[in-house]
Amino acid sequence: MASFPKVKSVALRTISTPLILSAVLVVLALVTVAYGSRPFNQTMIDIFVRVILVTGLYIFVGNSGVLSFGHIGFTCMGAYAAAWLTMPPMMKELSFPGLPDWLKALQLPYGPGAVLAGIFAGVFALIFGRILMRLSGIAASIATFAMLAMINTIYANWESVTSATNSVVGIPIVRTIWPYLIGAIAAVFIAWAHAISRHGLALRAARDEPTAALASGIDIPRVRLVAFTLSGAVVGLGGALMAHSIGVVTPDTFYLGLTFITLSMLVVGGIGTLTGAVMGVVLLSLLIQGLRWLERGVPVGESTFALPGGLQEILLGVVMIVILARRPSGLFAREFVWPARLGARRRNSSAATRNVPAGDA
Amino acid sequence: MRQLEADNISVAFAGLKALSEARLSVTPGHVTGLIGPNGAGKTTLVNVLTGFQAPTEGAVKLDGESLVGLAPHQVRRRGVARTFQGGRLFRELPVIDNLEVTGVGLGLSRAAAVAEAQAMLDWVGIAPLADRIAGTLPYTDERRVAIGRALMGRPGYILLDEPAAGMSAPEAAELAALIRRIATELNCGVLLIEHNVGLVLETCDHIVVLDSGAVIEDGPPEQIRASETVRHAYMGTAADSTLPVLEVMQ
Ligand SMILES: Nc1ncnc2c1ncn2[C@@H]1O[C@H](COP(=O)(O)OP(=O)(O)O)[C@@H](O)[C@H]1O
Ligand SMILES: [Mg+2]
Numbered sequence: 001m002a003s004f005p006k007v008k009s010v011a012l013r014t015i016s017t018p019l020i021l022s023a024v025l026v027v028l029a030l031v032t033v034a035y036g037s038r039p040f041n042q043t044m045i046d047i048f049v050r051v052i053l054v055t056g057l058y059i060f061v062g063n064s065g066v067l068s069f070g071h072i073g074f075t076c077m078g079a080y081a082a083a084w085l086t087m088p089p090m091m092k093e094l095s096f097p098g099l100p101d102w103l104k105a106l107q108l109p110y111g112p113g114a115v116l117a118g119i120f121a122g123v124f125a126l127i128f129g130r131i132l133m134r135l136s137g138i139a140a141s142i143a144t145f146a147m148l149a150m151i152n153t154i155y156a157n158w159e160s161v162t163s164a165t166n167s168v169v170g171i172p173i174v175r176t177i178w179p180y181l182i183g184a185i186a187a188v189f190i191a192w193a194h195a196i197s198r199h200g201l202a203l204r205a206a207r208d209e210p211t212a213a214l215a216s217g218i219d220i221p222r223v224r225l226v227a228f229t230l231s232g233a234v235v236g237l238g239g240a241l242m243a244h245s246i247g248v249v250t251p252d253t254f255y256l257g258l259t260f261i262t263l264s265m266l267v268v269g270g271i272g273t274l275t276g277a278v279m280g281v282v283l284l285s286l287l288i289q290g291l292r293w294l295e296r297g298v299p300v301g302e303s304t305f306a307l308p309g310g311l312q313e314i315l316l317g318v319v320m321i322v323i324l325a326r327r328p329s330g331l332f333a334r335e336f337v338w339p340a341r342l343g344a345r346r347r348n349s350s351a352a353t354r355n356v357p358a359g360d361a
Numbered sequence: 362m363r364q365l366e367a368d369n370i371s372v373a374f375a376g377l378k379a380l381s382e383a384r385l386s387v388t389p390g391h392v393t394g395l396i397g398p399n400g401a402g403k404t405t406l407v408n409v410l411t412g413f414q415a416p417t418e419g420a421v422k423l424d425g426e427s428l429v430g431l432a433p434h435q436v437r438r439r440g441v442a443r444t445f446q447g448g449r450l451f452r453e454l455p456v457i458d459n460l461e462v463t464g465v466g467l468g469l470s471r472a473a474a475v476a477e478a479q480a481m482l483d484w485v486g487i488a489p490l491a492d493r494i495a496g497t498l499p500y501t502d503e504r505r506v507a508i509g510r511a512l513m514g515r516p517g518y519i520l521l522d523e524p525a526a527g528m529s530a531p532e533a534a535e536l537a538a539l540i541r542r543i544a545t546e547l548n549c550g551v552l553l554i555e556h557n558v559g560l561v562l563e564t565c566d567h568i569v570v571l572d573s574g575a576v577i578e579d580g581p582p583e584q585i586r587a588s589e590t591v592r593h594a595y596m597g598t599a600a601d602s603t604l605p606v607l608e609v610m611q
Contacts, residue, residue: 197471202466208453212445212450212451214433214434216466216513217438217466
């Protein structure tokens with residue numbers, strides 16, 4: 001029983017999911033470039049940024065089953081780190097006079113800046129996670145919320161390095177869609193690689209049956225910490241790209257509103273699947289966009305049809321409640337996969353030879 | 362001497378004494394039976410042996426070394442495995458992944474874990490179930506998967522908490538054969554908790570009888586079969602399920 005072909009089959013069995021999801025994202029980008037107006041281009045960039053955020057959230061929440069209200073704190077850290085790394089030194093002097101001189105003098109291109117910002121957020125996720133991952137259930141969720149509030153308070157008050165509640169302007173704006181597409185696809189593949197890794201498997205086992213996971217030798221706080229750190233890094237990367245997509249940030253850009261919308265998209269899409277994370281963002285974002293468009297008014301013959309203002313939020317809420325009432329585990333409780341020919345072959349191949357399992361503990 | 366040993370274990374839950382100075386040992390290659398009425402403290406003893414429950418007094422020793430204070434996953438990594446009353450499979454995962462979880466829990470790469478899981482499914486005789494979602498299995502298969510999962514990494518000891526509960530006689534006999542093979546072919550020390558005393562008398566090399574947290578008898582099957590104390594203990598708490606057991610014993 002050679003192990004190599006078997007392993008290949010774990011990856012092969014599941015690779016169709018990130019491939020299909022990436023294809024969806026690529027098609028959206030191509031359609032945008034081919035037909036899109038400038039506002040539509042911006043809408044699609046927002047969607048890709050949210051795909052990164054929600055996919056990052058899924059890495060921890062989906063696999064561990066522990067709801068986190070705190071991840072947008074890491075997004076905040078990523079966004080400000082991107083500002084520190086990529087703004088022109090002169091503007092940094094105005095917004096962040098308290099930064100160390102070497103950092104003020106540094107001006108990186110947005111790509112490396114975003115990657116470093118993600119790593120920066122990941123390091124903080126590791127630090128916070130060391131404490132938080134010992135908690136479970138409601139206690140853990142409330143603690144993540146406290147962490148969000150803490151990060152927000154620090155960024156809203158540490159005037160010399162964050163400009164406090166003032167808008168930070170001068171972050172290089174990136175309007176082309178490709179970097180966002182690449183970021184979203186990278187997030188999808190990172191989430192997939194984690195899910196099929198030993199850490200992802202152990203974490204899902206601990207989510208289903210924590211007691212049995214312990215009896216299987218799983219160190220639950222540790223596998224949670226791995227996911228939390230990776231997940232913090234991905235939402236940090238998302239924060240950096242978000243900063244480049246809007247050009248202006250304040251601490252409140254990354255607070256309750258964004259926490260609510262990203263969690264909603266994850267839950268409506270399907271909290272337990274990568275497909276749910278990505279498609280939840282795409283579908284809900286398109287719905288929001290459609291409602292906004294209706295609110296602004298659509299010409300129908302001679303007259304214009306328009307939704308009354310504010311109805312958009314209400315309709316969105318109604319749609320979300322209806323979806324959750326009908327499908328409590330979200331729209332996509334199963335992953336997108338190719339038709340399962342491979343699975344059938346596997347089943348036939350398991351011969352009933354009775355050999356003693358090899359290897360000692 | 363190589364053995365897993367519960368040395369004078371006492372456990373109190375808010376005043377209730379679940380175990381009082383219980384002693385028991387399991388040795389490689391042998392099946393030790395643990396019987397006793399419901400509430401006798403059998404599961405509590407397994408919990409103590411596997412790090413899920415700290416003893417109020419006493420020590421757990423693995424080959425002479427104390428395990429007290431270790432977390433459950435650390436105890437497992439030292440080769441003391443267990444199953445649970447009622448299976449506790451990872452219900453959303455396929456059967457093969459259930460076994461792989463223990464592999465990765467013990468530090469194997471996913472690659473090595475898959476290979477060993479496949480071999481273990483073959484050995485237990487449930488290879489055709491590899492791709493089934495664990496939550497959809499009938500309970501007889503569930504128990505075998507749970508045993509296969511616990512056997513990953515070839516633990517030195519395995520503690521089985523009522524693996525035959527609810528099985529028909531032929532199903533239980535098949536399971537008993539598997540349990541014997543675990544001891545003889547894998548040279549694993551087995552602790553078997555089981556209500557069907559007939560099955561325990563046939564399967565075990567050594568039997569410990571627990572009543573109200575205390576060991577009331579400890580010896581080879583013949584001794585247990587002949588014991589007045591055991592008979593009395595079962596009479597005293599005669600629940601429906603234990604009455605037919607007495608007939609088996611006589
Ligand atoms: N976590 C716990 N808290 C309080 N009492 C417990 C706990 N676990 C077990 N007990 C009590 O300890 C006694 C022994 O239980 P248990 O070990 O499950 O018995 P058995 O497995 O022999 O049926 C019972 O009276 C039970 O109610
Ligand atoms: Mg019990």
